Amino acid sequence: MMEIYMSGPWITEHEEKVVLDAVRNGWYGEKAYWYVETFEREFAAWHGRKYALMTPNCTSAIHLLLAALGIGPGDEVIVPECTWIASAAPITYQRAKTVFADIDPEHWCLTPETIAARITPQTKAVIVVDLYGNMPDWDGITKLCAERGIVAIEDSAEALGSLYKGVRAGKFGVGSVFSFHRTKTLTTGEGGMLLLDDDKLFERCKFLRDHGRAPGTWYNTEVTFKYMPFNMQAALGYAQFQRINELVERKRWIWRGYKSRLVDLNGLLWNPEPSGVTNSVWCPAVVFDEGLGITKEDAMRDLGEMGLPSRPFFYPLSSLPAFGSRGEWGQQQNPISYSVSSRAINVPSAFTVDDEQLDRMAGGLRKLISSGS
Ligand SMILES: Cc1ncc(COP(=O)(O)O)c(C=O)c1O
Missing domain, CATH: 3.90.1150.10 (Aspartate Aminotransferase, domain 1)
Structure with a gap:
């Protein structure tokens, strides 16, 4: 009898061929980031988003977005009480305050009511998690956040391919994040993606992702992160994405x-x-x-x-x-x-x-x- 595994990917010859191409050819000139850029572009388009930034994992994608939004000490960010720690950890990285809100007994995600109960004058954002692929009341949450001036972030790490009223998971909030961890539906071993629509936020996230280099220069104008993806990782993700x-x-x-x-x-x-x-x-x-x-x-x-x-x-x-x-x-x-x-x-x-x-x-x-x- 075969062992029953909790999680693990489905890798075919297609992925092997694409990754082999990246290993053999993806190092020089325009080819050095071809798989990264192509995967980002097609992943964004599939979700109806303007921009995608691939990251080393989903945790760093959340961190990048919180940093780009300027969330820091004195700010509060609401997260679900029940989620993987990665949804919340970047709030601590930014020295902001983590505020836990309750989940719904049916779909196990936040609700407009449980979020509203935790809003204070210090609340800057809420990280809404599409837990295990389930979708919350995104209409209600979007309305609440607009009314109360709070940024919604969608942690869609577990919901690649889910739909809410015909809209894909990953299209809600100011930005959304995905995980391509070994255990996820689409894997790159370790990997993540940040999706955005806002031009300025995208430029800021891109800048923060690569050591604060001023666009088009070799000058580092701020000390920031190094959350760059690499081509072989993206090649595996791109090949998997073609089989989504x-x-x-x-x-x-x-x-x-x-x-x-x-x-x-x-x-x-x-x-x-x-x-x-x-x-x-x-x-x-x-x-x-x-x-x-x-x-x-x-x-x-x-x-x-x-x-x-x-x-x-x-x-x-x-x-x-x-x-x-x-x-x-x-x-x-x-x-x-x-x-x-x-x-x-x-x-x-x-x-x-x-x-x-x-x-x-x-x-x-x-x-x-x-x-x-
Ligand atoms: C809901 C949720 N958010 C964030 C993450 C973080 O993903 P990663 O391990 O790619 O950093 C995961 C998965 O591990 C997750 O399940």
Whole structure:
């Protein structure tokens, strides 16, 4: 029996050929950044954005944008209580204050109401995360941010290929970011992308990305970052991007595979796809209804004993040592995040997952539910 992997890419001969071309030929003259520039241009166009800047990873893309927006000490930035730490870490890099807001129990993202509850005169921005491929109420969030003079940033790291009312994830807010980490739907091993529409913001981000060099000169006018991408990394991303529909469809196939096998069981909430949304389901997650009495620790332990892998749903960030282990306080502030996170796991969605593996995983989940843990 093949091992079931949580995550991992789908690399074909096409990617091998394109990367080989970059290794062999992508070093001199115009070819040195050909794959970077082509990938950036086509990725931006596909999302209906004017500009794209590739970065070493998604975390640096968020950092670049916060720095370009001038966010710093004394400013507050709102983030969801439940997300990967990378959504929030760049706020700390900029010495600004991280403010956690609660998530929605159905789609696990921020809502206009939970954001509004955290706005103060110091609030400069909100980083809205399309968690696990799910889409929040972007209409409501866009309206709120416009009314309150707050910048919205879309962390679409997990939502490549998702749609909200026909608009692609990555087209919301002043800028959006993607991750091409080894575990993502489209991978470059490590890599990220920042999408923008505003001319000035783009120029500022580009400048900050490469040691503060004045455009068209060799002069460094500020000490900034070195967040440049490289051609081989971009070649892999570009080749993967040419297969984007196939990659997203396979992710959706895995998600449907779990749901269809367990359709008769009550009390399981999978990544939702409400009307108006297409969910690209980077990672299938399942929340156990409170009535089932199953915690994420129970589920991971029991599945593990059956030889089946799973991972914890994102922990509430305020509960983590990195943010001061403020679990009791966080639970009062953001009770839905704490409740959902305590009853949810991620299940395997590597591109190697097949029907036989889905059967085994579904069998394990069924056993877990029937034993009530
Ligand atoms: C929601 C979210 N934001 C940001 C990131 C950061 O991506 P990266 O690892 O490319 O820096 C990730 C993934 O790791 C993520 O899941």
